[in-house]
Amino acid sequence: GQNIDQPTEMTATEGAIVQINCTYQTSGFNGLFWYQQHAGEAPTFLSYNVLDGLEEKGRFSSFLSRSKGYSYLLLKELQMKDSASYLCAFSNDYKLSFGAGTTVTVRA
Amino acid sequence: DAGVIQSPRHEVTEMGQEVTLRCKPISGHDYLFWYRQTMMRGLELLIYFNNNVPIDDSGMPEDRFSAKMPNASFSTLKIQPSEPRDSAVYFCASSLVPQGNYGYTFGSGTRLTVV
Numbered sequence: 001g002q003n004i005d006q007p008t009e010m011t012a013t014e015g016a017i018v019q020i021n022c023t024y025q026t027s028g029f030n031g032l033f034w035y036q037q038h039a040g041e042a043p044t045f046l047s048y049n050v051l052d053g054l055e056e057k058g059r060f061s062s063f064l065s066r067s068k069g070y071s072y073l074l075l076k077e078l079q080m081k082d083s084a085s086y087l088c089a090f091s092n093d094y095k096l097s098f099g100a101g102t103t104v105t106v107r108a
Numbered sequence: 109d110a111g112v113i114q115s116p117r118h119e120v121t122e123m124g125q126e127v128t129l130r131c132k133p134i135s136g137h138d139y140l141f142w143y144r145q146t147m148m149r150g151l152e153l154l155i156y157f158n159n160n161v162p163i164d165d166s167g168m169p170e171d172r173f174s175a176k177m178p179n180a181s182f183s184t185l186k187i188q189p190s191e192p193r194d195s196a197v198y199f200c201a202s203s204l205v206p207q208g209n210y211g212y213t214f215g216s217g218t219r220l221t222v223v
Contacts, residue, residue, distance in 0.1 A: 095164065098151040100150040
């Protein structure tokens with residue numbers, strides 16, 4: 001079957017670093033996505049990994065290990081506006097399957 | 109680019125009534141997806157289309173749900189009859205290529221409440 005696990009909640013201080021872990025199980029895999037979703041809004045695309053390793057995009061980085069079924073999203077220099085839900089998703093046959101999301105709360 | 113456009117933004121209806129949700133994908137995007145989001149089940153894929161053709165509807169919960177894409181710029185998701193457990197946010201998303209650094213672009217969603 002298919003399964004995605006990520007922590008439910010994380011809290012961090014403004015300016016700090018937070019790492020959101022995601023583990024997944026799937027029979028078919030075409031890539032790993034991270035989306036950000038603010039309360040009451042639509043998910044927005046953050047990052048994509050298809051090969052093992054680290055992809056960096058400004059303050060956000062995403063890592064993938066296909067052999068371990070593991071990814072993480074690293075948020076650096078946290079800002080208040082980063083308070084949101086972060087969704088891990090894998091792609092299989094053009095379909096994205098999403099985890100339940102990790103709610104990150106940034107405190108001053 | 110106006111993005112993915114969904115209507116209505118909010119819908120409140122009585123149990124047993126028919127509900128139709130509408131979506132206009134981004135021009136040129138060949139893939140269209142309908143998702144449902146609830147607190148209990150998160151984001152669930154209901155159905156997706158490629159070039160207006162339904163490819164996978166295995167996520168459609170029951171025969172009460174149906175989706176159509178009569179042309180490249182319009183899709184509908186219909187629930188008939190609606191039930192309180194259908195209350196959720198329904199998202200439409202479109203993609204040029206659902207892989208790589210394109211990902212999906214989601215619409216703003218329709219918040220459906222069935223009373």
